[in-house]
Amino acid sequence: MKFGRISRESPDGAIARLVVVEPEKGRVIDLARAGALYAMGKRHATQAAAMRLAQAQFPGSMAQALGASDILVDAATEAIQGSYGDDASLDINNVTWLPASDPPVLRDGLTFVGHIKGWHERMQREVPESMLLIPGFTKNSPSTAIGHNSVVPWPGYIKSKMDYELELGYVIGREGGSVRPEDAMKYVFGITLYNDFSGRDLQHNELPIGMGSTKSKDFAHAIGPWITTLDEFKDLDSIPMEVRVNGETWGKGNSGGKLWTVAELVAYVSLGEKILPGDVIGSGTMGGGSALELGRELKPGDVVELEASGVGVLRTTMGQPIDGLWWPERRKPFM
Amino acid sequence: MKFGRISRESPDGAIARLVVVEPEKGRVIDLARAGALYAMGKRHATQAAAMRLAQAQFPGSMAQALGASDILVDAATEAIQGSYGDDASLDINNVTWLPASDPPVLRDGLTFVGHIKGWHERMQREVPESMLLIPGFTKNSPSTAIGHNSVVPWPGYIKSKMDYELELGYVIGREGGSVRPEDAMKYVFGITLYNDFSGRDLQHNELPIGMGSTKSKDFAHAIGPWITTLDEFKDLDSIPMEVRVNGETWGKGNSGGKLWTVAELVAYVSLGEKILPGDVIGSGTMGGGSALELGRELKPGDVVELEASGVGVLRTTMGQPIDGLWWPERRKPFM
Numbered sequence: 001m002k003f004g005r006i007s008r009e010s011p012d013g014a015i016a017r018l019v020v021v022e023p024e025k026g027r028v029i030d031l032a033r034a035g036a037l038y039a040m041g042k043r044h045a046t047q048a049a050a051m052r053l054a055q056a057q058f059p060g061s062m063a064q065a066l067g068a069s070d071i072l073v074d075a076a077t078e079a080i081q082g083s084y085g086d087d088a089s090l091d092i093n094n095v096t097w098l099p100a101s102d103p104p105v106l107r108d109g110l111t112f113v114g115h116i117k118g119w120h121e122r123m124q125r126e127v128p129e130s131m132l133l134i135p136g137f138t139k140n141s142p143s144t145a146i147g148h149n150s151v152v153p154w155p156g157y158i159k160s161k162m163d164y165e166l167e168l169g170y171v172i173g174r175e176g177g178s179v180r181p182e183d184a185m186k187y188v189f190g191i192t193l194y195n196d197f198s199g200r201d202l203q204h205n206e207l208p209i210g211m212g213s214t215k216s217k218d219f220a221h222a223i224g225p226w227i228t229t230l231d232e233f234k235d236l237d238s239i240p241m242e243v244r245v246n247g248e249t250w251g252k253g254n255s256g257g258k259l260w261t262v263a264e265l266v267a268y269v270s271l272g273e274k275i276l277p278g279d280v281i282g283s284g285t286m287g288g289g290s291a292l293e294l295g296r297e298l299k300p301g302d303v304v305e306l307e308a309s310g311v312g313v314l315r316t317t318m319g320q321p322i323d324g325l326w327w328p329e330r331r332k333p334f335m
Numbered sequence: 336m337k338f339g340r341i342s343r344e345s346p347d348g349a350i351a352r353l354v355v356v357e358p359e360k361g362r363v364i365d366l367a368r369a370g371a372l373y374a375m376g377k378r379h380a381t382q383a384a385a386m387r388l389a390q391a392q393f394p395g396s397m398a399q400a401l402g403a404s405d406i407l408v409d410a411a412t413e414a415i416q417g418s419y420g421d422d423a424s425l426d427i428n429n430v431t432w433l434p435a436s437d438p439p440v441l442r443d444g445l446t447f448v449g450h451i452k453g454w455h456e457r458m459q460r461e462v463p464e465s466m467l468l469i470p471g472f473t474k475n476s477p478s479t480a481i482g483h484n485s486v487v488p489w490p491g492y493i494k495s496k497m498d499y500e501l502e503l504g505y506v507i508g509r510e511g512g513s514v515r516p517e518d519a520m521k522y523v524f525g526i527t528l529y530n531d532f533s534g535r536d537l538q539h540n541e542l543p544i545g546m547g548s549t550k551s552k553d554f555a556h557a558i559g560p561w562i563t564t565l566d567e568f569k570d571l572d573s574i575p576m577e578v579r580v581n582g583e584t585w586g587k588g589n590s591g592g593k594l595w596t597v598a599e600l601v602a603y604v605s606l607g608e609k610i611l612p613g614d615v616i617g618s619g620t621m622g623g624g625s626a627l628e629l630g631r632e633l634k635p636g637d638v639v640e641l642e643a644s645g646v647g648v649l650r651t652t653m654g655q656p657i658d659g660l661w662w663p664e665r666r667k668p669f670m
Contacts, residue, residue, distance in 0.1 A: 024447065057525075068629050076490035090384070097563055104478075105477070105478070108546075110544070113669050116669075117669070117670060128543035128544060128545075129543070130540045130541065130543045130544050130666060131543075131544075131663055131666075132666040132667070133540055133663070133665055134540060134541070134544075134549075134550070135663060135664075136544040136545075136546045136549075136664055137546060137549060138474075138546035138547050139439060139474040139475070139476065139547065140474070141474065141608040141609070142439075142440070143439075143512075143608050143611065144607070144608045144609075146486075151600070153607070155513075155566050155606065155607040157606070157607075175565075177478075178490075178660055178661070180661045181661065193444070205465045205468055205469060206469070207465075207466065207545045208463035208465045208466075209445070209463060209465050209466055209469075209471040209540045210463075210547075211443075211445065211471045211472060211473035211548070212474065212545075212546050212547025212548075213474060213546070213547075214469075214471075215405055215469070215504070215603075215606055218607060218608045219607035219608065223485055259669070260663070260666075264663060267661055268550075271490065271492070271550055271552055271660060271661070271662075272479070272488070272490040272492075272553060272554035272660075273476040273479045273553045273554065274476070274478035274479075276478060277505060284493060305575050310420075313351070323606075325513055325572055325606060326515045327405055327468055327606075328468070328514065328595070328599060328603055329471060330467055330468055331466075331467040331468075331594055332467070333467060334448050334451075334452075334594070335452060335462055
């Protein structure tokens with residue numbers, strides 16, 4: 001199954017709605033609506049009770065919806081049956097997409113050997129010994145998540161070397177902590193595409209501080225177009241992936257060649273802390289999945305498409321630089 | 336005013352409750368209870384409506400409560416008047432504290448010149464040029480937040496050099512993005528204490544990866560004991576601060592000597608992303624506010640107290656190492 005989030009108009013203004021996506025039928029099903037129709041039509045609930053239950057089962061927040069874990073998929077499968085699903089359907093080409101999840105914590109791993117090599121060559125850095133010891137990952141700011149078909153905000157302090165990153169996003173569907181690799185995949189609900197836009201010049205300044213990327217990353221994290229449940233993938237190490245800029249293929253490959261398996265990454269992330277329903281863990285960039293590795297960069301107006309077989313296409317358009325933002329003044333040396 | 340969170344038993348099990356803290360009266364006031372008593376006693380609401388409104392105004396989540404911004408303090412001030420506050424009071428020495436906030440995003444800055452010097456000397460690193468260009472900060476995992484009087488979980492993979500960090504936590508009370516320094520303090524609701532426990536040996540391995548600290552930090556972040564609103568502080572650069580281990584003073588100083596002001600740090604954090612109600616931004620460690628700088632370390636069972644004038648004392652006890660956790664196996668070099 002495929003789950004996503006769209007924005008709909010309501011008497012309270014625009015609100016988020018959870019949907020089941022059926023690309024082959026060209027439609028999405030508004031789950032809260034289908035669930036209410038099902039509760040009334042098949043289970044004899046009053047309209048008020050049907051709406052109350054459906055909104056509790058199918059909230060607009062993916063994190064909240066996935067909080068119900070196994071209950072969500074069962075309830076959605078029931079709700080979209082026959083006419084209930086038909087009557088709650090919308091044209092897939094005529095909806096406004098929201099980020100496929102609203103992750104409590106948005107992390108980004110580093111697992112593809114090809115990208116680790118390519119990035120370090122371009123940044124003129126040695127691959128540190130530590131990368132062989134532990135899976136690297138960083139934490140990003142979830143408030144900057146954007147959805148399919150969005151315009152990417154471009155803060156004016158990113159002057160050059162704007163980049164995309166072609167990544168899968170592993171979406172957590174069950175709360176856990178200190179999970180072992182042999183159990184870790186039970187906590188993964190599904191897979192989405194993740195574009196971790198990066199200002200490489202700024203990143204170069206941030207790296208020596210040793211606290212992770214901040215402004216070079218936390219302006220836009222595209223997540224979508226939707227989440228495909230894990231059962232639809234045969235092999236997580238052979239998913240064909242591609243990135244196109246203005247229709248031209250800039251990178252192509254598959255999800256193989258990992259230093260750490262998906263299970264190891266998820267297990268490591270969960271050590272000593274929690275993985276929460278709705279959390280997105282980026283796979284790290286596929287080898288050749290960034291413009292940096294090609295010596296290229298994005299310009300305002302560029303259309304960036306990530307594609308992964310079994311998921312779909314995540315399309316975004318680079319916005320115009322936003323001028324007039326404050327920027328800190330350089331301090332005097334103190335040592 | 337001082338706001339905190341406690342855990343109380345209910346027919347649904349333990350639940351979080353928002354409180355106003357009155358240390359001078361030796362009590363805390365359960366706000367949802369006081370608010371319901373006030374709505375019934377003074378505003379003629381039915382019991383059902385009074386409870387519904389009070390729970391909407393004073394949820395157990397500080398992030399949700401602060402989402403109401405200015406409305407929260409006004410509503411709390413009304414609710415705790417006279418007998419309504421008295422009848423909803425609990426003995427301050429007999430409550431179970433929760434983390435003072437449940438931050439949507441938990442960040443930690445780096446602003447005290449003394450600590451930057453001391454840390455780099457001990458870690459045998461040069462202070463990077465970048466630290467003069469931009470305020471450094473990192474993002475931590477909010478699920479590991481613990482409250483006053485907690486036992487600190489000690490994952491067994493932290494073998495040695497367990498450390499505390501003496502920090503203030505700036506708590507956000509208004510949603511904002513790309514805020515300028517001259518406006519930034521309007522977004523700060525109040526101040527709490529923040530103890531960013533750190534496994535220094537592990538941190539040494541994580542640093543070269545360049546993605547920020549992960550397992551060396553994300554096992555315990557103590558936040559509390561409560562939040563003192565900003566109006567109670569005359570000068571954010573002269574708050575006396577102290578850290579004690581088993582009653583012995585290990586560090587003492589004040590909140591002066593900053594490379595970046597509180598306003599600059601908050602403004603920088605908000606650039607291109609959002610600061611959200613309930614977010615906690617650590618000040619960074621006060622100079623001399625870590626055991627690392629003294630060549631010392633914590634042991635299981637140690638009692639660590641952070642104190643800041645105008646806030647109070649945040650006391651935690653180091654737990655016993657948790658054995659049997661999975662840890663990744665070293666990879667073979669690939670270059």
